Amino acid sequence: MGLLYGLIAVGLALIFGLMDVTNFAHGEFLMIAMYLSFFLFAFFAIDPLLSAPLVAAALFVFGAVIYLLIVRFAMRAKANAGMVQIFTTFGLAIVMRGLAQYFFTPDYRSIPHSWLGGKTISVSGIFLPEPQLVGALVSIAAFAALYFFIHRTDFGRALEATREDPGAVALVGIDKNRVFAFGWGLGAALVGLAGAIMAVFFYIYPDVGASFALIAYVTVALGGFGSVFGAFAGGIIVGLVEAVTALVLPPSLKSVGIYAVYLLVVFIRPRGLFGSM
Template sequence: MPDFTIVLPSLLNGITTGALYALVALGLTLIYGVLHIINFAHGALLMIGLYAVYFLNVQFGVDPYVALLIVPPLMFALGYALQRGIITRASHGRDENILLATLGLSIIIENLALYFFKSDTRIIDTSYSFETVEVLGAFLPLPKVIAFFGALVTAGLFWLVMARTDLGKAIRALAKERKGAALVGIDTEHVYAMSFGLGIACLGVAACLLLPSYYVTPQVGHGFVLIAFTIVVLGGMGSFVGALLGGFIIGIVEAMGGLFLGESLGQIGIFLIFILVLIFRPTGLLGHKA
């Protein structure tokens, strides 16, 4: 039985990691909640965000946290353009075509990254990358603590947009009833593209918060997107609060699994939860039946 002095840091580490997982999943659940599609290109687009932060730092000396002013808006523009210019046109109104379009985008983006950047693992070196802070007697990496609070602030801003703005009201109306939203004058194609753009902007924020303590390769998005799908299912498809709660649960389960079972088996608990949710509560913790 591990000592409490080891369990507490692992638990806190899981919570901080879970906040970032939730941020990645938040964009995924928004896209599903409004467009009712599963974005298979989510991991590849996260990888683009990480490379953008990396090259801004290496080429121009831009700190990853300063890049929060640059990368998320660029990712939003990319998401808007992809939805409006490629995904909508390729779908022809059929959901299966959208799935194939996002899968095709994922394959193209990852292979282009392999061609231009090879498969090398890239990291950045900042003055605070290896600094730690004491929390409840446990020492946690400073970038993870910053990422935790950054993810919470982003989720709060996201909620304000959805609850208090005209765009948020239009998004929620479109998520409930597309034809009704169109009848009252909402530009559905524009709102769809805005929703996709906001979901991808979340990945830009996640990339800026991740890279001081993480790395980037062309395949880096695979692990994150699998966990993000699990969080979306656990929290409830289309539930923003569920995505945040699910992120914390998955982060803690991963940390505890790694502590008790070893790093190589640490993620077994994540996929066990995924299977159990599908069997006993397919709507997720906060989801609702269609």
């Protein structure tokens, strides 16, 4: 589970952490991805595992379009930019939830038979559910790819430079909007991947994103803004803490452990575990 939280969080880490744009609609991106993978399954009988790349690609386009149509303008605000971003993306989240209710109805849906659903695999005597296992592998791969991408490619450097000083990068010929649109697309694609895997073993409904979004924010902040590795580590910690809390406290309190650990970490290290900002 921790690695899946990690996977949801990486997308956010990219948008929230690396580009320093608040995105309160992240959970809704996840919701859209889950629906997409549900409909691809329901209408075309494509297994979520196969459709995952399709969903990720669709979310990439979606994220980039959202940036170009809306977020770009929110970032231009001269007065209290932080609040404008929070509430623009929050309004966007409400619209997306409303649209989902309108078109998909508030019914709970699930993908009943898939290649992975409900199966377990035995690793030296320990039974692991397959979907979670595949999710974990995908998320490790995604982290590695993103880490490489940010730190070893020109684009990654351009992204970081653009956050630091948009004026200066414009001088060396980097189009800020193109870089950020790409970054948003990438962030959305990652959460799309997470959504496609989670669609296998979670109920899908218009508000599903909200419950994961807060954990994703906490994960990113726990790891520290501006650090891909931090989000990865944050995801693992959150997953472990949740599992341990669930053993000690009643299940309904399992999130308390996550929140408490976040508070503890930032009180000791106000910039998160691996934060650079």
